[in-house]
Amino acid sequence: MDQSAGVPAGTTASDQISREELQLATRNHGMPLEALRWPVTPVGLHYLLVHYDIPAVEEAGWRLLLDGRVERPRTLTLEELRARPAVTRPVTLECAGNGRARLSPRAISQPWLLEAVGTAEWTGTPLAPLLQEAGVAGDAVEVVFSGLDRGVEGGVEQRYQRSLALDEALREEVLLAWAVNGQPLPPQHGFPLRLLVPGWYGMTSVKWLERITVSAEPFEGYQQASAYRWRHAPDEPGEPVTRIVPRSLMLPPGIPDFLTRHRFLPLAPVRLEGRAWSGWGPVVRVEVSTDGGRTWAAAELADPPAPYAWHAWSYEWQPPAPGDYELCCRAADATGRQQPTQPRWNLGGYADNDVHRIAVTVTPTPPDR
Ligand SMILES: Nc1nc2c(c(=O)[nH]1)N[C@H]1C(S)=C(S)[C@@H](COP(=O)(O)O)O[C@H]1N2
Numbered sequence: 250m251d252q253s254a255g256v257p258a259g260t261t262a263s264d265q266i267s268r269e270e271l272q273l274a275t276r277n278h279g280m281p282l283e284a285l286r287w288p289v290t291p292v293g294l295h296y297l298l299v300h301y302d303i304p305a306v307e308e309a310g311w312r313l314l315l316d317g318r319v320e321r322p323r324t325l326t327l328e329e330l331r332a333r334p335a336v337t338r339p340v341t342l343e344c345a346g347n348g349r350a351r352l353s354p355r356a357i358s359q360p361w362l363l364e365a366v367g368t369a370e371w372t373g374t375p376l377a378p379l380l381q382e383a384g385v386a387g388d389a390v391e392v393v394f395s396g397l398d399r400g401v402e403g404g405v406e407q408r409y410q411r412s413l414a415l416d417e418a419l420r421e422e423v424l425l426a427w428a429v430n431g432q433p434l435p436p437q438h439g440f441p442l443r444l445l446v447p448g449w450y451g452m453t454s455v456k457w458l459e460r461i462t463v464s465a466e467p468f469e470g471y472q473q474a475s476a477y478r479w480r481h482a483p484d485e486p487g488e489p490v491t492r493i494v495p496r497s498l499m500l501p502p503g504i505p506d507f508l509t510r511h512r513f514l515p516l517a518p519v520r521l522e523g524r525a526w527s528g529w530g531p532v533v534r535v536e537v538s539t540d541g542g543r544t545w546a547a548a549e550l551a552d553p554p555a556p557y558a559w560h561a562w563s564y565e566w567q568p569p570a571p572g573d574y575e576l577c578c579r580a581a582d583a584t585g586r587q588q589p590t591q592p593r594w595n596l597g598g599y600a601d602n603d604v605h606r607i608a609v610t611v612t613p614t615p616p617d618r
């Protein structure tokens with residue numbers, strides 16, 4: 250059967266992962282879900298997404314250029330940036346493509362299942378005062394952030410660039426970050442400097458930052474106008490993908506089968522736990538189902554985390570009998586946004602946040618001693 254019949258260009262309905270997807274998957278790793286255990290993800294377990302090649306940057310020759318519609322354009326060394334007021338904040342980053350490989354047909358791109366997330370403690374200096382000191386012109390509407398990495402995507406040669414509306418760029422939580430979990434940024438996470446936009450999907454947080462340009466026109470670059478748009482057909486302009494919609498994930502309980510990752514649990518009380526986040530507002534509710542989503546019960550939320558960090562939750566479960574169960578979790582935030590039961594299909598495979606489901610088998614055997 251021709252599996253491409255009726256499938257939009259750039260997507261596939263095949264169950265098979267292609268060579269191109271595997272190539273991306275071996276470069277860009279996810280966070281193993283057992284790492285949900287840590288409130289702050291160890292750097293090596295944080296997900297990674299690099300569109301092109303990791304640039305090799307020498308701190309000595311590197312400068313940040315701030316130009317465009319400002320009265321006083323300037324260049325800054327890393328030393329000058331580090332001498333400015335610094336803040337450290339835990340921030341949950343999630344890739345907009347998280348969940349993509351679970352859609353059908355799926356975009357042929359980085360084939361994330363659910364693991365494109367992590368929470369790190371980022372250290373940097375707020376962007377807003379730098380912009381204000383430079384004197385933003387009255388006709389400015391956007392700020393364009395350019396990385397040093399170059400590639401070809403959608404047939405377009407480019408450097409990685411994204412923009413933010415001026416009012417978003419001036420929000421106090423937006424940082425120029427040079428450290429993660431107390432260490433200088435490693436090469437793959439943007440050394441020597443990256444933008445960090447808490448609450449927004451990861452594509453906004455430009456790594457290997459080299460230039461910040463205040464602009465009087467909306468930016469029409471590839472990553473803004475072509476990629477990261479919510480569309481159902483290739484000829485639609487689509488809606489821009491912006492903030493992170495709510496998601497919760499469960500730390501997979503018990504032990505996995507090596508190949509299928511199916512889980513096995515002994516017949517004994519078990520504490521189900523995980524984390525939940527939203528870029529729109531605080532998470533106010535997490536619910537758990539142990540019967541595939543037919544019935545739901547409230548999970549317990551830990552103390553509220555820092556504003557842009559994930560919220561820990563837990564639920565005590567007594568499996569009633571040996572057998573197969575589908576464990577689920579779903580979150581809702583203070584704006585009323587919540588996780589849907591069904592995937593939210595779209596062409597690029599962005600912002601799909603349907604409930605997390607884990608198939609488990611409860612076995613009659615007692616746990617190993
Ligand atoms: N310069 C540059 N910045 C980038 C990217 C990139 O490829 N180049 N990838 C973006 C995407 S799609 C995501 S999800 C995040 C991933 O950040 P991380 O690898 O530090 O987790 O970086 C963003 N910033």
Ligand SMILES: [Mo]
Pocket residue numbers: 298343344345346451452
């Ligand atoms: Mo991403």
